Amino acid sequence: MIHALDEAAERLGLYIGQPLANARAMCPDLRVFDADTVADTKTISDIADWCDRFTPLVALDPPHGLFLDITGCAHLFGGEAALLRTLVRALDRQGFAVSAAIAGTSVCARTLTRQVSGTIVADGGEAEAIRSFPVSALGAGEAITTGLRRAGLKSIGDVASRSASEITARFGARFSTLLAHALGQGDAPISPRKPPPDYIVEKRFAEPIATDTMIAMTLSRLADTLIASMEKQGKGARRLEAAFFRTDGVVRTITVETGRPVTRSAVVDRLFRERLDALADPLDPGFGFDMVRLSASRTEIVVQEQRDLDAHVHDNDELAALIDRIAARIGGRRVVVHLPQDTHIPESAVLAASAQHHLAAAMQAEWPARVASEPPLRPLRLFDKPEPIKVPFATVPDGPPHQFTWRRALHAVVRVEGPERIAMEWWRQDGKQLTRDYFRIEDAEGLRFWIFRDGLYEGEVFDGDGKPASPGWYVHGLFA
Template sequence: MTSVSASRRRILSLWLPRLPIDRIKRKLSSTSATPDDGKPNVVVIKDGNALLIHSLDDVAARYGLSHGLPLANARAICPDLVVHEADTAADAKTLEDIADWCDRFTPLVALDPPHGLALDITGCAHLFGGEAMLMKLLCDALTARGFTVSAAIASNAICARTLNRHVHGRIVPDGEEAALVSPLPVAALGAGEAITLGLRRAGLKTIGDVASRGRHEISARFGSAFTRILAQALGEGDAPISPRKTPPDYIVEKRFAEPVATDTVIAASLSSLAAMLVAAMAQQGKGARRLEAYFFRTDGVVRMIAIDTGQPVTETRVIDRLFRERLDALSDPLDPGFGFDLIRLCASRSEIVVQEQRDLDAHVHDNDELAALIDRIAARIGGKRVVVHLPEDTHIPERAALPMPAQQHLAAALHADWPARVESEPPLRPLRLFDRPEEIQVVAQVPDGPPARFVWRRAAHAVVRAEGPERIAMEWWRPEGQGLTRDYFRIEDEHGLRFWLYRDGLYDREIDPKTGKPVQPAWYMHGLFA
């Protein structure tokens, strides 16, 4: 991605002033319930002990209702008012969904809560016929989906946001920001009710009136933050946006004149996009470590499928195979609905491919085959479920092996330095440890030694051989390590089953940190030997 100077940057600001009521009406129209046509509809939100109007439709606005009006006053004005309860979480989710849909126009989409979006369209407006055509296309699509929308384009987000709160469809050429913003009321800056009221009391009703005063006067009275917003609205300086998603390293996409819905066409499209992506990365000697496929449905729903790889991928067939594995394993199958009109493939993370000289030893390629197998399994069940274990420098048994994702730590696991043991001796510790040690009931016990008989999982075991103890003290220097001293024993019962038990605490020689009383030790099963 190349940087763009502030004078050339173009930001499209979207504002959905009636998003809460539009969302509710869309939901009612999609179900058996039908909205009350011709009746005023409002959304109310609780503020203290009062219910205030949070959003309203056109019919309610024609009755003279306004945002922030108490519900009691609104009912007095309009007795047949239809009232809906506000759901800010659902509104935020709807705004996120609209932002996902806007990704088809530019990958740089930022939220402007509570009901706005900012799109960085620098360098991509020509793909849609220019800025005017892009704004019209976007607004017409949102209007067709039942949303009231206002839009403006300017050199920075604050200027565009200030304009679209009062004027719809304005495109500001570079250098003309101050002339177009100055006639607007000071409330358009969105600086808060206290500052807006203070400006009006001072006789400053428009942005131009505020701009005519010295900046030091404005800063002294209303703070430097407001002065910065004012300067950005006038086009003096940049106002960078914070995109919801990090821009991918490489991106390719395919648009369809007619929506596609068949698995064959979708798979062929993904394959062709993979070939284009591999060719683009090969020019810079890179391979993909994370791939993301976006499927844009004609009804606005966007589905994203991601796969991670342990090594940089540089072959189209590997990408095809991984996405085939991922699509086959989806618990929620890819539903094309009425079809996809855009499919996009991104390499959100890439790495330089290091060329290595390989010899004729067949075992040299074993690691590559293992990494490929891990990638295929991870594509099916998720990367976090395929783990390798790395040794930890600790004497606490449950912390001696650290599980880590195999795709990122395979090389470290292959070269890990595990404690050596004598081949002729049995292992001191079992390969299988329980996630949580299970308490056992000791029926008979050797004095200050291992159990002679015990019950575990409702089965009785008689001990015929025992070895130990191996005494392990907890890490007292850690806040979570204030545990009791453990005595571990290797146990074999009459059936030849071998267990790893420990006694939690020492008889009358240790104080329980939780109760402050002498310890009454308990016995636990921690692992099983093969």
């Protein structure tokens, strides 16, 4: 089956969807490549990235199309005609065959691209513009197109001349809506790939920039402008994106998130510098960037407060700024604060949460109070996964071991306290989990361990034949 073909093949009379054997019969020296739909999708999404330079509202129209909502953007490029010319020429230069059109509705524009590239239809002229096109240009699907042709409706004008109720009755409501949209009556909304950011500033360069200093300078200037425009509305940025448009069409986007809204351009500047410094694959300018865009995709209203009166609040601000900087460099998930959880299972008693988002909550969390004048009952270091130990024997079946081997070293038990029995949460667990008996243990050297026996003796652990088996022992933590 032919998936796609070039102009030369089209001239020979081959068409998309034709069986390959037929095509070979028509043209024996046909050069064939396997279709790679994944790569196609990637290419179209790369092109969509590139198209971001014209408007933030770019939507995919699979398999080969893109919608650009250029409402209010055209004048930046010298009008609609100039924009269309720039876009087509730039894509042409990169070796893509483009067919583009501008119209009041997305469906109409798509219909136009299937027939004549480069058309611009003014508002209200849609019906007139597509009147003479064959019905296949609507892209309504094989069945409907054939049906229309059989009914003698060859061009879109023919179809439009019938009443809407007739069309709906014969071809369904969806087709009649499509037709209405194509004729400029109402419009289907496009679904942009990315939500439009709240604030955008950008800078274009006639001469592409490539040096780090120029990039840094551009970013800090853009940050100034962005923050100034946000300040007017009392907003601060929680999420910032810098997009670097390379001359050869590659677009690299770098995102920085912050824990609290940023209102100073110096902070934005510094966050991006940290982020750019720490990139695993550094920003590759290639032949240079011809445009840099900075956008705030998540913003919050900032309450202006007088900070210097309360030193504590000031400290927290500085801590949050430090956390933002570290997170920008090594990743937000790597900076954590801890929240207590209402459970007695040791490994899930504490939740590590991103410090950027949960700092305030963590500062106010209520931790269970310790019992005064008791030694620590929970270890200072807890293994994520309890480590199995070898216990030769225990004199009392339910009792603690007298010695054990952990990490190939033998530890003689000198002091024991326990057991502290922790039963698993049967109302939460999905598999059967065993009751644990925990012991605090000190060995001859003074090392203190928290070990447990997994399962009640002769009660929960059975071997293959259903006979009681000896439960396993584990080290779960180390006391200071």
